[in-house]
Amino acid sequence: MLELAYLRADREDARARLSKRNIDADALLAKALELDEHRRSTQNALDSRLAELNELSRSIGELMKGGKKDEADAARARTTDLKARTQELKEELDAAEKALHDHLCTIPNAPHAQVPPGRTPEDNVTVMQEGAIPELPADAKPHWELGEEYDLLHMDLGVKVTGAGFPVYSGQGARLQRALIAFFLDQATAAGYREIIPPHLVNAASAFATGQLPDKEGQMYHATVDDLYLIPTAEVPITNLYRDEIVDRAKLPVRLVGYTPCFRREAGSYGAHVRGLNRVHQFDKVEIVRIEEPEKSYAALEEMVAHVKGLLRALELPYRQLLLCGGDMGFASAMTYDMEVYAAAQKRWLEVSSISNFETFQSNRLKLRMRGDDKKPRLAHTLNGSALALARIVAALLENNQTPEGIRIPKALQPYTGFDMIRKWTAA
């Protein structure tokens, strides 16, 4: 949620930035300011009535104490109309605040000045690309075939146990999964991130604060009996650790990392391009989260990108960095880089990380503030990024590293897997 103070103080800047999302920024802003105007005038009226009422009550108290019962009764009689009026105004204010809040919830974050214009993924800017694209023989197999062949991955078993899009990993496939998680966590920890194991279900307040509600309601699994949501990313519980907090500036930046499974309904996504691990309902991800001073958040964003690049390099995967255009960015983000790896058998790029600066969009909902020298609390900036999302990394690793002898494991991962090659499994 954008800050009202910002919209009021710098409407032109807000309009210019929001326009990159190809929305009618003018209309949205005009309505917001109009609703705000109404809210303020209502509150002014209410506050004056309440002040009168408070004054009357005080005087009644004194009159009672002084034994002047008649005068007290007279004053008491005068409160009746005032009370009725405050009641009306109170209801009006509640309605005005709700209308304003609801409207603000429909406005996406304002893209940063550097975000390129555009409507579709075609308009994203490739910032850089690195790593050789493997030349595979014509009979190279996509990861879902390799998964079955080497007994690593079974989509059909997931269907039996749960439903489509719930992968089952087995043998060296399961071990590879665990190795990647441990590797990513160790790398992040070495880079100064503090490890967190958060809950995998969150309440509605948490889902709202990071922007999943109400914007992406249908994306989350909802456990209705307890009104809890399965997390679509560790970002939700980890960022919410700091909800309603005022962090001392000396404690910034906050750097956190957490591994969790992620659950996404991905309703309506079917077809050949989502086969295998390309898009699933449950996947593992290591997420990094940062809380920063506003002045430092974009430097932090670049640091996070550099960290992720280091991981991809260590995994010897060809990758590219995309700066998302205004039309392709997430609702809550002010600037997003996507990292994609090349899956050589499918001959396509797969998104394995999305690294975003939310500026104050989340912290405004979170009420996550920092206290600087001026001792007046101000909203902090929040950022997060995948480092990394496993399912697609596994897909690329399997495809790119297939050889006639087996599937090669990158050197950096070998201490974690305990093997350097995935081979056909046979019962001993």
Added chain:
RNA sequence: GGAGAGGUGGCAGAGCGGUCGAAUGCGGCGGUCUUGAAAACCGCUUUGCCCGCAAGGGCAACGGGGGUUCGAAUCCCUCCCUCUCCGCCA
């Protein structure tokens, strides 16, 4: 799941119908003193919104919501949460 107790400021902990945004202690910040530090002493120390250039002023908040009352942290209802005991259990 059953029974009981309780939710107040950064923490501990008073208040139980009127000037209480809230005693007191601890912590924190500033100052006096000191060569320096400690101790002692003095002062300050929640947040949001509104009006105002500012100085300053107003409103709201004592787990959430609702009610009684001229007036509620204090009384009533309801929901949530925490703790203790019992049950169940990885």
